[in-house]
Amino acid sequence: MAAITRLSLSDFRNHAAASLAAAPGLVVITGENGAGKTNILEAISLLVPGRGLRGAALSDAARHAGPGGWSVAATLATAAGEVQIGTGTQASAPDRRLVRINGANASAASLGEWLALVWLTPAMDRLFSDSAGARRRFLDRLVLALHPSHGARVNRYDAAMRERSRLLAGDTPADPVWLAGLEADMASHGAAITDARADVVMALAGQAAAAQDGPFARPLIKLSGDDPEDLAARLAKGRARDAAAGRALEGPHRADLIVTHAAKAMPAAHCSTGEQKALLIAIVLAHAALVSQRHGRPPILLLDEIAAHLDAERREALFARLAAMGVQAWATGTDADLFAGANPATHLCLADSQIFPRARAHESL
Numbered sequence: 001m002a003a004i005t006r007l008s009l010s011d012f013r014n015h016a017a018a019s020l021a022a023a024p025g026l027v028v029i030t031g032e033n034g035a036g037k038t039n040i041l042e043a044i045s046l047l048v049p050g051r052g053l054r055g056a057a058l059s060d061a062a063r064h065a066g067p068g069g070w071s072v073a074a075t076l077a078t079a080a081g082e083v084q085i086g087t088g089t090q091a092s093a094p095d096r097r098l099v100r101i102n103g104a105n106a107s108a109a110s111l112g113e114w115l116a117l118v119w120l121t122p123a124m125d126r127l128f129s130d131s132a133g134a135r136r137r138f139l140d141r142l143v144l145a146l147h148p149s150h151g152a153r154v155n156r157y158d159a160a161m162r163e164r165s166r167l168l169a170g171d172t173p174a175d176p177v178w179l180a181g182l183e184a185d186m187a188s189h190g191a192a193i194t195d196a197r198a199d200v201v202m203a204l205a206g207q208a209a210a211a212q213d214g215p216f217a218r219p220l221i222k223l224s225g226d227d228p229e230d231l232a233a234r235l236a237k238g239r240a241r242d243a244a245a246g247r248a249l250e251g252p253h254r255a256d257l258i259v260t261h262a263a264k265a266m267p268a269a270h271c272s273t274g275e276q277k278a279l280l281i282a283i284v285l286a287h288a289a290l291v292s293q294r295h296g297r298p299p300i301l302l303l304d305e306i307a308a309h310l311d312a313e314r315r316e317a318l319f320a321r322l323a324a325m326g327v328q329a330w331a332t333g334t335d336a337d338l339f340a341g342a343n344p345a346t347h348l349c350l351a352d353s354q355i356f357p358r359a360r361a362h363e364s365l
Contacts, residue, residue, distance in 0.1 A: 002076035002077060002078040002083065002114055002115055002297070002300075003022075003024045003076065003077045003297075003300065003328040004022055004044065004074045004075070004076060004077075004300065004328065005021065005022060005023070005075050005076070005077050005082075006019070006020070006021050006022070006074065006075040007019070007020050007022065007040070007043070007044065007072075007073075007074050007075075008071075008072070008073045008074070009039075009040070009043050009070075009071070009072055010070060010071045010072075010088075011062060011063040011066040011067060011069065011070045011071070012039065012043050012061055012062075012063060012070045012071070012072060013036060013039035013042070013043075013061060013063060014036045014039060014063065014064075014353065015036055015039060015040075015043075015063065015353065016063060016066065016353070018036075018040070018353075018354075018355055019355075020040075020348060020355045021346075022328075022330075022346050023346050024077070024326070024328050025322075025323065025326075025327075025328060025329075025344055025345060025346070026319065026322055026323070026328075026329050026331060026342050026344075026345035026346070027328065027329070027330045027331070027345065027346045027348070028331050028332075028333070028336075028339045028342060028345050028346065028347045028348065028358075029330065029331070029332045029333075029348045029349075029350055029355070030332070030333050030334065030335070030336040030339070030347075030348070030349050030350070030358070031334070031349055031350035031351055032334060032351075033334060035350045035351065035353075036350060036353065037304075037332035037333075037350055038053075038121070038304050038305075038332060040330075040332075040350075041053060041119065041121075041302045041304055041330055041332060042054050042056075042061070043061075043072040044072075044074070044117065044300070044302060044330060045117055045119055045302060046061070046072055046087055047072060047074055047085055047086075047087060047111060047115055047117070048111050048112055048115050048116065048117050048144070049108050049109050049111055049112050049144065049151040049152075050141070050144075050151060053119045053121055053302065053304070055137075057095060058089050058094065058095050058096075058097055059089070059094035059095050061089075062089065062091075062094060067091050068090075068091025068092075068094060069088060069089045069090040069091045069092075069094065070088050070089055071086060071087070071088030071089075072086060072087055072088060073085070073086035074086070076114060076115065078114065079296070079297075083101065083102060083114055084100075084101070084102050084103065085099075085100070085101050085102075085111060085114055085115065086099070086100045087099045087100075087108070087111070099111060101114070109148075109149075109151060109152050112144060112148040112151065113148055115300065116144070116145035116291060116295075116299035116300065117141075117145070117299055117300050117301075117302060118141055118142060118145065118284055118287060118288070118299050118300075118301055118302070119141075119301070119302035119303070119304065120280055120281070120284060120301075120302070120303050120304065120306060121302075121304040121305075122304060122305050124138070124280065125273055125276060125277055125280075125309070126273065126276065127276070127280060128259055128267075128268035128269040128271070128276050128279070129269045129276075132254075132255070132256040135256055135257040136253075136255055136256065136257065138257065139197060139200070139201070139223075139255075139257045140154060140197075142200055142204070142283075142287050143196050143197055143199075143200045145287070145291050145299045146196075146199070146200055146290070146291060146294060146295075147196040147199075147200075149192075150192075150193065150196050153189045153192050153193050153196075154189075154193055156185065156189050157185075157186055157189035157190055157193060157251075157252070157253070158253070160182045160183075160185040160186045160189070161182075161186055161248050161251065161253065163182055164179060164182040164183065164186070164235075164242075164248065165242070165246065165247055165248065167179060167182075168239060168242055168243040169243065169246065179236070179239065180232070180236065183231075183232045183235040183236055184232050186231065186232070186235060186248075186251060187228065187231040187232035187235070190228045190231050190251050190252045191228040191231070193228075193252045194225075194228045194252045194255070197223055197252070197255065198223055200287075200290075201221055201222060201223040201257070203290050204221050204283065204286050204287060204290060205220070205221045205222065207286035207287075207289055207290055208220070208221060208262075208282065208283070208286050211282070211286065214317065215278070215313050215314045215317040216278045216279075216281050216282040216285070216314065216317065216318075217261050217262070217263065217271075217275050217278040217279045217282060218261075218262040218263060218282060219259050219260065219261065219262060219268070219279045219282050219283055219286075220259065220260040220261075220262050221257070221258070221259055221283065222258045223255060223256075223257060223258070224255065224256045224258050225252060225254050225255025225256055226250050226251055226252060226254045226255065228251075228252060231250065231251060234250050235248065235250060235251070238250060259279060259283070261275060261279060273309075274309065277309055277310070278314065281306075281314075281318065284301065285321055285325070287299070288301065288325055288327050289325060292325065292326075292327075297326075298325055298326070298327040299327075300327070300328045300329070300330070301322075301327055301328070301329040301330070302329075302330050303329055303330065303331040303332070304331075304332050305332060305333055305334075306318070306331050306332075306333070307331065307333050307335075307338035307339060308333060308334070308335070308338065315338060315341065316341050319339075319341055319342040319345075323344070336349070336358060
């Protein structure tokens with residue numbers, strides 16, 4: 001795993017050009033609403049496989065009235081030395097992602113070998129009341145940090161499932177041999193997906209169980225969903241049913257992350273918004289500790305507007321935990337005073353589409 005020491009954006013969202021230097025530890029970016037703080041976190045989130053923290057189409061990230069393409073580049077400090085990574089698009093192919101590692105063309109999947117990210121955004125505050133699909137996507141980002149091939153397996157499973165559904169929905173009977181091949185692919189990738197998810201959920205549950213009660217609610221975590229055993233045979237038997245439903249009704253795409261507030265024995269979905277936020281933070285911190293144990297360095301955390309809805313005790317506890325873990329965390333907020341207790345930290349201010357060290361930013365306003 002790595003830490004970002006320099007980040008550059010070109011024609012990304014509202015940033016025509018932006019460059020900043022960062023140190024290990026907490027990186028705080030403050031500024032007014034609409035200044036582009038979340039856009040910086042989104043840019044970082046695109047330095048790993050996937051569609052980033054907004055889940056937007058690649059073409060949507062291009063700056064309005066810009067040339068049509070965009071780029072994000074970072075210098076990473078790793079155990080093997082400095083590594084240069086970058087991603088972006090060209091105006092001629094706005095939805096085709098390009099990736100370069102140390103100057104050479106690479107696949108998006110290979111980014112996961114160098115960088116692991118986990119993010120929390122305000123949109124995730126009600127994750128436990130959201131759909132099972134939203135919780136699966138959250139879990140899969142946690143899994144990806146520990147199993148870099150997980151994303152590719154999920155993509156292959158989804159592709160086989162979509163093709164099977166398309167064939168079952170056709171006007172003419174589908175070739176049973178072709179269907180069997182797709183179902184075998186779903187079973188093979190599905191077993192690997194379930195194993196990776198189960199490994200991470202079990203390890204997270206152990207981390208949470210070992211944690212002492214404190215300002216962040218202690219979560220009980222488990223995985224529910226379909227058993228991958230004999231999936232190919234069950235899919236073959238259920239073709240008529242799935243054709244009528246328009247989708248596969250069995251498989252790891254039906255899994256869910258189940259979280260309970262340990263002290264209250266209450267499902268997370270029934271907890272207050274503040275308690276749900278605390279449970280999410282507890283899971284992310286447990287995950288960072290787990291990645292650090294297995295890989296020697298925790299993932300980078302992206303924490304959008306993280307301090308706004310935490311009381312003073314929880315803010316101080318969060319900053320202390322991040323410092324003790326040695327994690328690089330990028331945090332945004334509109335009120336710099338909420339981060340006054342976050343030291344040591346790199347404090348930056350975003351104003352007039354430029355990024356300054358906080359002291360200089362105050363002098364210029």
